[in-house]
Amino acid sequence: xxxxxxxxxxxxxxxxxxxxxxIGWPVAHSxxxxxxxHWLARHGLAGHYxxxxxxxxxxAQVLHTLPRAGFVGLNVTIPHKQAALALADSVTDRxxxxxxxxxxxxxxxxxxxxxxxxxxxxxxxxxxxxxxWAPEAGAAAVIGAGGAAxxxxxxxxxxxxPELRIANRTRIRADQIRAEFGARVVVYDWAQxxxxxxxxxxxxxxxxxxxxxxxxxxIPFEALAPGALATDLVYTPLDTPFLREARARGCETVDGxxxxxxxxxxxxxxxxxxxxxxxxxxxxxxxx
Ligand code: NAP
Numbered sequence: 682x683x684x685x686x687x688x689x690x691x692x693x694x695x696x697x698x699x700x701x702x703x704i705g706w707p708v709a710h711s712x713x714x715x716x717x718x719h720w721l722a723r724h725g726l727a728g729h730y731x732x733x734x735x736x737x738x739x740x741a742q743v744l745h746t747l748p749r750a751g752f753v754g755l756n757v758t759i760p761h762k763q764a765a766l767a768l769a770d771s772v773t774d775r776x777x778x779x780x781x782x783x784x785x786x787x788x789x790x791x792x793x794x795x796x797x798x799x800x801x802x803x804x805x806x807x808x809x810x811x812x813x814w815a816p817e818a819g820a821a822a823v824i825g826a827g828g829a830a831x832x833x834x835x836x837x838x839x840x841x842x843p844e845l846r847i848a849n850r851t852r853i854r855a856d857q858i859r860a861e862f863g864a865r866v867v868v869y870d871w872a873q874x875x876x877x878x879x880x881x882x883x884x885x886x887x888x889x890x891x892x893x894x895x896x897x898x899x900i901p902f903e904a905l906a907p908g909a910l911a912t913d914l915v916y917t918p919l920d921t922p923f924l925r926e927a928r929a930r931g932c933e934t935v936d937g938x939x940x941x942x943x944x945x946x947x948x949x950x951x952x953x954x955x956x957x958x959x960x961x962x963x964x965x966x967x968x969x
Contacts, residue, residue, distance in 0.1 A: 697751045701952045702731040704743070704765075705758035709734070712967050713756050716945055719966045720957040728953050740764055748787035753952045755785045756945070762828060769795035778861075779831045784948040799829060800836030802944025807912060809943070809959065810935040814910050819882030820844040824874060824900065826854035829914050830887035834862055837883070846877045850888075875901035882906065884932070886913040886923045897922035907931030916941060919968070938964060 703713040709732065717730035733755070735743045740761055747755070757765040762781035766772060769782060770792040776782050782795035807814050821842040823830055826849035837845055845862070848869040849855040859866040869877040878884060884905060890898040892915045905911065911927030916937035924934040942959045950956045957963075 699728045699753045699952055700731070700747075700751045701728070701754050701756075701948070702733045702752070703756040703758055704733040704735050704740070704761055706736050706760060707734055708732045708758060711758060712941065713758075713945060715969075716942065716963065716967050717949060719963060720949055720955075721953065724953075724955045724957065726953050726955065735761070737761065737764065741768055744768055744785070744793060745791070748791040748793075752787055754787050754948060756948060757783050757785060765793075766795050766797075769793045771795070773797070775800060775835060778835050779828075781828050781831070783944065784951075786948075786951050796947070797832060798944040798947045799832035799940070800839070801947065802940040802942070803833050803912075803914075804836045804840060805943035805946075805959070806937075806939030807910065807935055810939055811910055811933055814883070814933075816840040816842045816883060820846055820880060821883035821885065822846045822848075822877045822881035823885045823887050824898065825849055825885075825887035825889075825914075826851070826858055827887065827889075830885075831858060833885055833887050833914070834858055834866065837885075838862060838865060842883065846881060848874050848877050875904040878904040878906070880906055882909050884909055884911045884927065886911075886915065886921070889915065891915045891921040891923050893917050902926040902930060905930045905932055908933070910935065913937050914940065938967065942967065 703711050711732055714730050714732050721728050766776055766782040772795045776795050776797035779797045782797055784796045784798050786794040821837045823833055845866045846869055847855045848871050850871050855868045859868050886898055890896055905927055909932045911932040912935040913921045913923050914937045915921050919936045928934050942963055946957055
């Protein structure tokens, strides 16, 4: 075929406004659209971020269709975090270790790349709100062993905590974390949480106890070391019974909202090309 016979190149598609969103079931409660909407407006970016309520049986089909509809990625929330990881074409080491994905990036060829930024968000929140926090200075105690606890454990170990203590009502989940994350993890019985707290310099509530509508976390608070850093993953309410008890015993406390805000930043940067700031204004917007 001569050059003259070459078919004309197809016209390039019109530039697309990037779309992203949060996929869950249900998802109406999510604060992520407000958060990302604020960043888009603040940076004057063309883009949209929408809630996507998708039932588990539809997840695979929806994930494979969205890249063809202008979506550049998604946040993933309950109950899809593990299924999304399994459906991805590539995964980061940290997502594989945690066993769940909360951030997806759709590549131009439609392939799905999965990451988990919860542990990053957890640590970034502590570094911002408690700049003197020194994870390597002493043992960390994690209460709970659900999906979020796995991200917390991974990030604390990466930060160099010398010992990672963990207790969970259902002990086998904590034993599983010990088996997967290695020798620095020490499992305590749920009835031994008081012993676990003794001397710990970082203490984390990674259970859902203390959330609005749930029982408060009841543990032997007198075992908390004054001066320890106490942080809660629960952020509704912002000031949980756990944080109040810890403060009353002389601990420094950090609430869980910042984790939510910081975990969102890497995804926003990948999808929309700007690294956004987590600041007081964002906290106000998300809490409003
Ligand atoms: P999950 O996988 O369902 O785990 C729930 C955890 O809470 C488990 O350890 C569970 O223990 C424990 N738990 C629940 N009810 C309990 C009770 N009555 N007594 C003792 N333990 C109880 O949930 P998750 O995804 O890990 O989330 C945990 C919390 O973190 C939630 O409140 C979630 O909203 C919050 N979170 C916050 C952020 C953030 O950005 N701040 C991010 C992720 C999650 P068993 O194993 O014995 O059931």
